[in-house]
Amino acid sequence: MAERRGKNGHPVNATSPSTTLLGSLLADPQATAHRPGQAGESTRLDSSLPAQSSAAGPADVDAAASLPHVLPVPVETIGVLRQQVANDVDTIKKERRARGETLDAAALEQVVRAQIRVRVAEWAQEWSIEHTPLTGEQISVLRGELFNRFFLAGSLQQVLERPGVEDILIDGPWMFIDVQGQGRQRMRSPFTADEQALEWVNQMAAMSGHGERLLSYSTGKVDFDLPDGSRVAATLLTEPNLVISIRRHLLEKAGLDDLVTWGSIDTLLQAFLRAAVRAGLSIVIAGDMATGKTTLMRALGREVPVKERLATLEGEPELRLNYDPYGEHAHTIAFRSREGNGERDASGKVTLGELVDTSMRYRASRVMVGEVRGTEAVAMLKAMMMGGAGSMCTLHAKDPESVIDRLMVPLTEAGLNDSAAYRLIAAAVDLIVYVDRIDEIDLGGSEHRFVTHVWETAGISERGAVSLNHLFQPNEDIGEERAVPTTSAMNSRRAKRLARNGFPTNWRAQRPRGTWAALTLVGDGTVAS
Template structure:
């Protein structure tokens, strides 16, 4: 099926899929040279794909497929007298293997640990987020069909389909990365693929503090909050780091507790030995009924949880989460999208109003004030760094207004010419209302130290 590897002495440049060079334009290459290179690559690719039988591919290990593909690329290049060296031969064969087993041109971005998000806006635009900043790459798909075939391969891997009758799909890759796909006619400029990469790095609060996301005292306070079973709401924008922070806070949960996590796409990776992770299920064209977070949350209450962690509140499940926090599952945590602690409470109100409970606003605010103890606001700032900008304690109600106090907040001081922001984390030096809980768990000393109270 495959020929013997060749040993030509010249090189054939190939399409640049190296994310480290993604923003660099090719040097000293005319449009004719680039077109010739692409034409050669397309010819090699076409002939290799014809030579490799799909029935054989699925039986081979990746290592064996890489070896045979490398040999086939060399033989075809030799037959056509293309000047190609071993290094370029390896690049081409790797790209072809990625087409068969991986995500084609995007595979190198998935393999790059510095890339956190991949955004494809049609066949000719691929952006990445790295170190908190968006960058355009020079990665391209051959055409819309090439991109659409990749999208279909992704969704078929999770038993879904994407077509004009179902043009939007949420999926998850084998490594846990989240994928959203939108195709024409909804996407006007071609198929759009958004990938939020799964990170297996489980940062502790101390590690986040070392990265500048918070101060050491804030890390110590959040550890107390987790250990003394305080109800927590984490708020922030898209990509602010809410899930990363939630994972870090969860380090403080006792290994003796039974934890149930509920998410649309499983991202939380808790370290405790007794964790049950459950995930929503969308409906499909074959009549599969959707299972949303509200249904899973009601079922979780029958599973004898000590704590419930809800990946993100989006709608009517907010009422069930409030009920759970108020009925013996204290220490539960959840996240939502909002721009400040007060905005988070207002958004939570709106979600409660969407529920079937039909309670008056005053009653809802009273329930929120008696349920949520701490709101943590995390923000991705203009310099790309993620910082915890508020740790706010919800004290109660005064009339119809929430009473709250910032235990810590970030105060911006300056910004240099490169956009780097400097500032400091300010402590209120006030003992929080949950100090009695901290005393019950023998955490008073740590709490006072975190808040700068030495008396």
């Protein structure tokens, strides 16, 4: 029989079982569930692998990539066993409902574990008739993979749990991992073929509630969330391999205090931005890719007074301000745009612009748009101008000088002429905050993300453009690349609103150089203080 090969060239033999790369990539299901003390589940196959520590390093990735122990289990078997367990659990749920009982999260986990033991024991007994029996350790790993596939991210779960992992991209046989503060690392993919990767994508998509739009060659791409909140984008619109991108939200709980600790803002900017949010000033946060725009806006969202209601509008859920189990922050309703049902099928599509109008019907006092990219900019700015005081959005701009031009693009695409677009920006936006990044990892240094500019809008200039008043900016005279106060006088109305919310009017005289800690840069050998 001819050997069948997958799209990326990996052999997929229909008669001889392909092996499943589990081994050191699999986490102990007790650890991944964060429920210590439950014995009898999975353990690591290689005791020489380093335990999880406070920082991931190349040794961790190399150990995971080596996969010294490979289970001789057909890929199809994992899927079949998982489906059997799912069917068992569904039956148990129906029986419980018929008796008027329900399964909470803890009880459901116990049921799943029990059914996994039963199904794996039955399968292992049949497998041993014609094959080498699995060891006790291998059976534990198989149980762990089934548990992870049922609740978590399957074979990728332990990679996701490595401390500091920000992004994972799988491109055919290779996996690229971006670790915070360490740059990019390359290793073998945990999937042996595109077919296996495709099965994982669709299984995870179905579990996330997006099963009505799975990945196929007719669909081309799919986006969904993993149980831990990580964002997955997978596509077959690439050649020759299926590509999977996973983005983690490491800084999901970060507040302004954390940003001060990390050097993204100083204590003066912290006090200024906190007062600006509480005073209801509308803010645009701009910057290039990976500069921390979303992290800053999420921190500002936590400063919205508890008495208010906040609506977040995103294509990909990154702000996650609605996850507030203790009610410590403003009530947040998380709206999410929706793509059509296929590449050429727009039915069911909901745009961010439509969501701006929708959110107002739920009595949201403020609106936060994850990233303004298209014609939703018009709806967003109108919401800022017509009652959404204190609303915020992020904007991709490669340098500080291009912020207004970058905001003009979606406005003109929406049909506004230059004059109308400038007037809309000037009327709707109070503050623009620019964040930047210096990456010196390849030079032996660190990655620095920080605010460099804060402007307030000051009406229309004589040339008909938006006039900006520089409140904070870098100061070359003292060698400071981060935002420090300027001598420009702030609009008196806004200054009074800030003062009523705890920010003094004489702030420039108190801290003319800001309160930044020293910044050491490797590239030019200078030290700013």
